[in-house]
Amino acid sequence: MNILGVNAHHADAAACIVRDGILVAAAEEERFRRIKHWAGFPTMAVSSCLDEAKLSLRDIDCIAINRNGRANLVRKFSYVLSNRPSVKLLTDRLHHRRQWAGAAEQLLEAFPQDHFAGRFMHVEHHFAHLASAFYASNFPESVAVSVDGFGDFASAAWGWGSGTALSLDGRVLFPHSLGIFYQAMTQYLGFPNYGDEYKLMGLAAYGAPSAVNEVRPLVSLKRDGTFRLDLRFFRHHRESIAYEWSGGEPTCGELFSSELEALLGPRRLSNQPLTDRHRDLAFATQAVFEEAFFHFLEALSSRYSSDALVLAGGCAYNSVANGKIVRRTPFKKVYLQSAAGDAGGAIGAAYAAWHRTGGERAAPMAHAYWGPGYSDEELAACAAAHQSALATEKCQVRQFDAEANLFETVAHAIADGQVIGWFQGRMEWGPRALGNRSILGDPRRADMKDILNLKIKRRESFRPFAPSVLREAVADWFEYDDDVPFMMQVLPIKPDRRPKIPAVTHVDGTGRLQTVTAATNPRYHGLITAFGRLTGVPMILNTSFNENEPVVCRPEEALDCFLRTKMDMLVLGRTVITRNLRKTDTARDADALIKA
Secondary structure (H helix, E strand, O other), X not given: OEEEEEEOOOOOOEEEEEEOOEEEEEEEOHXXXXXXXXXXXXXXXXXHHHHHHOOOHHHOOEEEEOOOOOOOHHXXXXXXHHHOOOHHHHHHHHHHHHHHHOHHHHHHHHOOOXXXXXXXXXXXXXXXXXXXXXXXXXXXXXXXXXXXXXXXXXXXEEEEEEOOEEOOOXXXXXXXXXXXXXXXXXXXXXXXXXXXXXXXXXXXXXXXXXXXXXXXXXXXXXXXXXEEEOHHHEXXXXXXXXXXXXXXXXXXXXXXXXXXXXXXXXXXXXXXXXXXXXXXXXXXXXXHHHHHHHHHHHHHHHHHOXXXXXXXXXXXXXXXXXXXXXXHOOOOEEEOOOOOOHXXXXXXHHXXXXXXXXXXXXXXXXXXXXXXXXXXXXXXXXXXXXXXXXXXXOEEEEEOOOHHHHHHHHHHHHHXXXXXXXXXXXXXXXXXXXOOEEEEEOOOOOOHHHHHHHHHHOOOXXXXXXXXXXXXXXXXXXXXXXXOOOOOEEEEEOOOOHHHOHHHOOXXXXXXXXXXXXXXXXXXXXXXXXXXXXXXXXXXXXXXXOOOOOOOOOHHHHHHHHHHOOOOEEEEOOEEEEEOOOOOHHHHHHHHHHHO
């Protein structure tokens, strides 16, 4: 049975193919459109997944969509009758519902040569989130939790997974939402773009707890473990908020009300400098979010008497909170798949459709490499096709037959302070670069963060970089010892190890961990092993292969990024492209940039 899962007409539009319960391909539309968080119908992601699975649309038995307009219908009508929101808010919601309800017509337009004879299945938004986490995990039983902004009139949901069965046992309904709280505070602090919450999370580490009591009134905790917003400080429940989901970059109008500025002071504009007050408010936002989040998880742990948790939804990208779950709640085992947000709803809907037919559980998701891939031969051909552009930049191109020689060459370059573009195999599923579409650097260099921000990333100086660590070495470096393959948890680095890896150690002594195994990514594991032998440090600094754009998808995009930045080396499979720099040029260039 071939199932096409779709997240459409929302940010992070995405598609996947599940064949007989086994995920075979998954990709987000933004990687093909080259627009961050692209919202609309994911025709290019669908096409890519069909190609990877070697299928056409006529081979698909079911299309599963992670929306169900009938979900919570009675509560929707009850809310409208009781609260009388603006007419524009209601008409906007109806228009959005019609957009994703027209999937059949959109598929016909996109694939006129293919006749789809299967059926459509609409899966409630939060059930799709729960399914994406539980069915991808290796837990035979667990509590399943979804927390985000909103979907199908709910902002959070929970249930119980056992074997092939998954229940949705409760919800937090509109208008109360931890996702809306965090997004509103992100906007208030001068980060207006969709998806900017990770900036607030990074900034929070630089703040102090002075403003926590000022922010705490925005969210109240209920005895049953759920939460409520003080709606005086928000607009989403009574006014039409400008959203753009029809195709292109998603936008979201202002969520906070004037009462929030009366409480906390004037908002920060995006062009204004960050002050200690802003850092403290970021700290307070993260602290209040964590109070509500852990209160919620504590209650669910007691209700189900389980120490295993699977987590999804947009708020599951709060890697700082995720890293504290084991310390702050009774849960001792935690699983998050690599695309925990709305893109992941595509695989959740597909898994739900499979199990509703009585299908068996397949192997858990142990890696994230589900996107389009390229062979070493294809990558070498790409480099050859761009020979004139590389010659203009005075680049040297080398081919490596022996992987051991490749690893040694690249490991020495990283140890010399060079910045490496690393492009291998199939693209990652989810927002994190996990060793196939990555930019790599030396975690031992205190100036590497500045080098990357100035030479390539061109982003805020407070944003941290992550370590990719050999799985077998985690316990030697972190106060933790478990699999974290998708870079979804920020965890304490051992105090005596922190001075040795300053480039990946946050200001609070933590790091956003990615564990790497030979079984899931042998080439990346081989490179880190070579670097560990050379330096005694079994990890590499890893950041996404991009420059204020979606992560690169095709080798041509990797080459373009390499050529327009000051990257030192590009590795396309076994093809290595280097700028003809003397060994000391990189350090001199970095010093000049930092002084500038």
